[in-house]
Amino acid sequence: MNRAAVIAGVGGFVPPRVVTNDELAQRLDTSDTWIRSRTGIAQRHVVEPGTTTSDLAAEAGRRALKNAGADGADLVIVATTTPDRPCPATAPTVATRIGLTDVPAYDVAAVCSGFVYALQAGTAAVTSGFAERVLVIGAESFSTILDPSDRTTSVIFGDGAGAVLLRAGEHDEPGAVRDVHLGSDGAMADLITVRGGGAEERSRGEVPRQEDRYFRMEGKSVFFAAVRRMAESSRTVLARTGWEVADVDRLVGHQANTRILHAVAEQLGLPPERAVLNIDRVGNTSAASIPLALADAMADGLLRAGDRVLLTAFGGGATWGSATLTWPDLPVG
Structure with a gap:
């Protein structure tokens, strides 16, 4: 089929709790200067107890749909390294929370490359005619898998989610x-x-x-x-x-x-x-x-x-x- 996958909407969400470099320096052998000079990071957002990856993903997905002025999607793909559970996948939970029932939904595990991998899968679904609209989400609660005593990882990672809605369109239009x-x-x-x-x-x-x-x-x-x-x-x-x-x-x-x-x-x-x-x-x-x-x-x-x-x-x-x-x-x- 001669059609393209076009970005129709974008949404992002981070949990409200902010952890600054100075806060980390109170419990780790580090400093704001050390962290900024090696990573460029001044702060990161982390989930509170009880908040899950699916919570972040669902909110980012809702925002992408709202930005696109769309009421749904035919497929949901969630890229994550921190699923709610080892089994089942997180994407069906996310789809249901957004109100997308009976649509296919699955996870992609490629760590930091996960969104690009999921974007390829979503693009293929649209261009093949399998779906008209695909919600592609990257979501992480990375703070839940970090060793709190390891300054080499604790200072780098944060939690959040981002999403794009893909729709069928033309190759020469903006968003393709x-x-x-x-x-x-x-x-x-x-x-x-x-x-x-x-x-x-x-x-x-x-x-x-x-x-x-x-x-x-x-x-x-x-x-x-x-x-x-x-x-x-x-x-x-x-x-x-x-x-x-x-x-x-x-x-x-x-x-x-x-x-x-x-x-x-x-x-x-x-x-x-x-x-x-x-x-x-x-x-x-x-x-x-x-x-x-x-x-x-x-x-x-x-x-x-x-x-x-x-x-x-x-x-x-x-x-x-x-x-x-x-x-x-x-x-x-």
Whole structure:
């Protein structure tokens, strides 16, 4: 079918509780200066006890539908590393909370690349004719899997959700997703991981180790792998789209670390001011970071109808991916 998936609405949501660098410094061997200099983060939002990933995802989904002036969707895809439960998936719960009954709904697990993976799946559903409207959500309660004593991860991650509504449309209209590139390398699985809780641990029949419950990351290795893979993937998707690097108006990368985002822009030869940044306000929200950055950039007036936008991400797995699209004319608020 000769049709495109077009972004019809965007929504973002973060929990109200704010944790500043100074608050973290009271219990960790760190400081506001140390955190800002290495990550660019000033604060992050975290869920209160009893708030779940599905709570965040449902609110972001509602906001995307409202922004689009739509009353529903034919498919819901939730990208998350922190599902409400190991079983079942979180997406059916989210769909029901939004009022979308009897529609297919499933989760995507690609950690920080999750939104780009879910965007590809949603785009394919629309372009194939499987669905007319797809709600693609990235949502994380990452604070629930962090070791509170580990300053290397506790200072980086935050909680939140972002969503886009895709609709069937034309390839040449603003909002159309032009192309998506994805990749993975399981040899890097240990770089970004939660070792415990899965079949690997349970099949050993051993007493679970407390430390395996928490998220772990090899920061230095991740930095170099992320910059390399995001830049390579970006070049690939730009070539497939038929765009030059100079054609890109906005780079919206996974908000992993300010230094990573600037390094990717430098590798591509993009001026750093074209990179959208909101990590200083929300931290690294994993699968939620790109749609949250889109929502914030739209609210800040940084995205204009017709802008050529490059999305790129790197996450656990390892996984990576990039996408190109033109920005639609959407109402703000």
